[in-house]
Amino acid sequence: MLEESDGVEMQVRNVRIDESNLSLGDSSPGNEVEDFKHHPAAVRRLLSDESFHAPKQEGTVWSSRLSYLLAAVGSAVGLGNIWRFPYxxxxxxxxxxxxxxxxxxxxxxxxxxxxxxxxxxxxxxSALGAFxxxxxxxxxxxxxxxxxTCGIVVYYNVVLAWCLRYFLASFSALTPDGLPWQNGRSSQYFQGTILDRAFFCGLANDTSSVLGEIEYRDAVAASALQQGSSYVDPWAATGGAPYIGPRDPLSFGQAQWATQILGYSCTGASFNxxxxxxxxxxxxxxxxxxxxLGMCIFGTSSLKWTLYITVPLPYLMLIVIFFRGITLDGAGTGLAYYMLPDLSRLFVDRVDPDTGQVSPAVEVWMSAVSQIFFSLSLGQGAMITYASYNPPHFPIFRNVLTVAVINSGTELFGxxxxxxxxxxxxxxxxxxxxxxVAAGPGLVFEVIPEALSLMPFPGLFCVxxxxxxxxxxxxxxxxxxxxxxxxxxxxxxxLAPRHPAAAWLCRTRGALPSAVCAGLFLxxxxxxxxxxxxxxxxxxxFISNYxxxxVGLLEFVAVGWIFGSDNFAVVMAARTGWRPSARLGLMWRYVGPAMLSVLFTAGVISSLLHPVxxxxxxxxxxxxxxxxPIAAFAALACATPLHHHDAGPALLA
Known part of the structure; x- marks a missing residue:
């Protein structure tokens, strides 16, 4: 253990530990006053950091625990609960x-x-400064x-753009034509035959001209597309004869999703x-x-007021959809699929009898872990950033359980x-x-609108x-x-002292958020x-599964092994009054790293054998x-000179 001074004047706070922070999985407080002189230099350096005790700028601290909880729940409970979890x-x-x-x-x-x-x-x-x-x-x-974070928010806001288009389209209920996906609006195209494919391809203006406009070849291409696959040559399987087999009728929700949002046509669509x-x-x-951008520029001072509306309101709508959903004819079939497990899927690869496509068992486990990480905003720096706005006395573990339980409860209810x-x-x-339907990102957009159209005042419910x-x-x-x-x-x-542009971005309100948002938008x-x-x-x-x-694995290793879970507990006790329990230390050091290592390795092998x-x-x-990103992290870690007093204490103990 290092005993020598690191050259930093020590100003260690001896803090009376709040026993309310020690419930729900926290260990007993032990001595109320602790001497930190025997701890490694890196721990003493953190405990003597005066920047932590400096008053924070206005607008960068939550005024109450409720404001923080609403923000954390707002970060965790999002599209991932209603859009990603179901599919x-x-x-x-x-x-x-x-x-x-x-x-x-x-x-x-x-x-x-x-x-x-x-x-x-x-x-x-933030995550950068904390690590x-x-x-x-x-x-x-x-x-x-x-x-x-950037990778997720790029496609996340694309999904939000789809939501915005559906939101605006919902106001068409006020017009004589009604909702685009409402049963009966385009019934002249839906006969369970080739006409439904014509509508799907967006070629039919009326029933009299449709058969003259569409070819069997294009109809089969659309059929393959509706099943979630790329364009296939229908002539290859029939020896040149037109395909006249059965064609599944599209629902109105599927047709709206495919033609109006994705813009599919009879040419097919794929990565190519x-x-x-x-x-x-x-x-x-x-x-x-x-x-x-507007919400980011005005910061936490304005965000906390919008959270009082934006967080509770969705739950009211979920309750309405719940009671309508469980009263639909056939709802029991869906709930049985949701609640009665087929345990073989957890350990045995599944082969689709129609397409021959293999669904590896490890994919179920990878998807479950990725959903936990995605919905709780883990490995993205968001929870670190929001928690950095907390006063030191906020109860950490109690807040963690509150956010986690509300998040998963919302997913299960949704x-x-x-x-x-x-x-x-x-x-x-x-x-x-x-x-x-095809299990993909469009599931909610295909299913929910059609169900809402069955309610009284469907336009109101869709909006x-x-x-x-x-x-x-x-x-x-x-x-x-x-x-x-x-x-x-x-x-x-x-960089600000040496680069005027960096200094301008830091001091000009809205400049940095505008630059970040513009880049991500492009x-x-x-x-x-x-x-x-x-x-x-x-x-x-790829981002969520791998x-x-x-990132989660590296965070466990960083705190559990490089810095040391015991040393981390000392810092937390001194700065927040929360001393993580030994059980959490075991999770950080052994259980978490072992599970993620095995899962990642199995997932990579599976993805190589069965590409998506x-x-x-x-x-x-x-x-x-x-x-x-991982290679860049490894290169940066190797290139960074490690001073004796800056080393992770667990490695130098």
Missing amino acids: LCYRNGGACFLIPYAIAFCTLGVPLLALETGLGQGLGK EDLSPRLKGLGWVCFVS YQGDVSSGNAWALVGIWLIT GVCVFSILGYLSKQKGVPIQDV AFFLMLLLLGLTSAVSLVEAAISIARDQLAS CGLALCGRSSADWVDLIDG LLTL TDVGWALAVGYLLTLL
């Missing part, structure tokens, strides 16, 4: 997905959320959080056919980013709403529930539902952008083409998104 659960066998989800919640989600919240509140800095305080060589981990940027999606994306509607559609179409999605998504998007801005600001602050434009849903699915899969898993797409260059983009 992952649907794709991975319904109830069997909930088993690894529950395991991941207890062993990974809560421990890592406690780690990030303690890191932010205890050190009072650098643990060890200079960990600064790159903050940049990996920056990359993961990006197509023109949709002007409707692009303008909607502009609107989303302008709202996000799942009941969606699966009851899927059961209804299954009975209406006469197909097994797993074949109702309320998509407003709910917008409010949920915007609070999460703002937290992600805030995390990215905080990391960028910390870096620019260190990246998002690339996802507004015809294959946008495919790209969203691919990028979400990059966030690696056969388009090689699209896979290359996904792997680059995962590996480049």
Whole structure:
């Protein structure tokens, strides 16, 4: 153990530990006053950091615990709960997905959320500054959080743009034509024959001309497209004869999603056919980013007031959808799929008898962990940033449990709403529930609007539902952008004395948020083409399944091994009054790293054996998104000189 002084004048606070912080998994306080002189130099350096005790700027601190909880819940509860969770659960066998989800919640989600919240509140800095305080060589981990945050918010706001378009389209209920997806609006095109494919392709203006406009070849291409696959040559399977087999009728929700939002046509869509940027999606994306920018510029002082509206309101709408969903004919079929597990899916690869596509068992586990990380905003720096605005006395573990339970409770409740509607559609179409729709990013947009159209005053309910999605998504998007801005600001602050441009960005209100939002918006434009849903699915899969898993693993190693979980507990006790329990220390040091290492290795092997797409260059983009940030972190860590008093104490003990 290092005993020599690190040259820093020691001003250690001896803090009376608040016993209210020591419940819910925290160890006993022990002695109320502790002497820190025997601790390693890096620990003493953190405890003597005067910047932590300096008063924070106005607008950078939560005025109450309720404000922080609303912000943290707003960051956690978002599109991931209503948009992402249902389609992952649907794709991975319904109830069997909930088993690894529950395991991941207890062993990974809560421990890592406690780690990030303690890191932010205890050190009072963004992810970049907090990890650098643990060890200079960990600064790159903050940049990996920056990359993961930016990657997620790029496609996240594209999904919000879809929500905005549906929200605006819902007002068409006031017109004579009614809602675009309302039953009967385009019934002349829906006969369960080739006419429904003509409508899907957007070629039919009326029934008299449709058969003269559409070819069998294009109809089969559309059929393949509706099933979620790329364009296939229908002549190859029939020896040149026209395909005259059965064609599943599209629902109105599916037709609206495919033709109006994604802009599909009979040419098909895949990674190889990006197509023109949709002007409707692009303008909607502009609107989303302008709202996000405005909320970021005005900071926590304005955000905390909007949270009192944007966080509770969605729950009212969910309750309405819940009662309507469970009363639909066939809802029991969907709820059975959601609640009765097929345990074989957890351990045995599944092969689709129709397509031959393999669904690896490890994908169920990877998806469950990724959903926990995605919905709790873990590995993205958002929770560290929000916690850094907390006063030191806020109860950390109690807040962690509150946020985690509300987040997962919302997901499970939202799942009941969606699966009851899927059961209804299954009975209406006469197909097994797993074949109702393609399990992908468009699931909620295809299913929920059609269900809402069955209610009295459907326009009102559709407006309320998509407003709910917008409010949920915007609070999460703002937290992600805030995390990215905080990391960028910390870096620019260190460059400001030598670079006038960096100094200008730091001191000019709105300059840095505008620059960050503009850059992310330009990246998002690339996802507004015809294959946008495919790209969203691919990028979400690689970032959530692999990059966030690696970031979580590195965070566990950083605190549990490099800095040391015992030393981290000392710093937390001195700065916040919260002393993490020995059980949390075991999670940080052993359980978390072991689980994520095994899961990541198995996931990589599975993805190599069963690629998510056969388009090689699209896979290359996904792997680059995962590996480049980690490689850059490793290079930066190796290049950073390690001074004796800055080393992680666990390594030098």
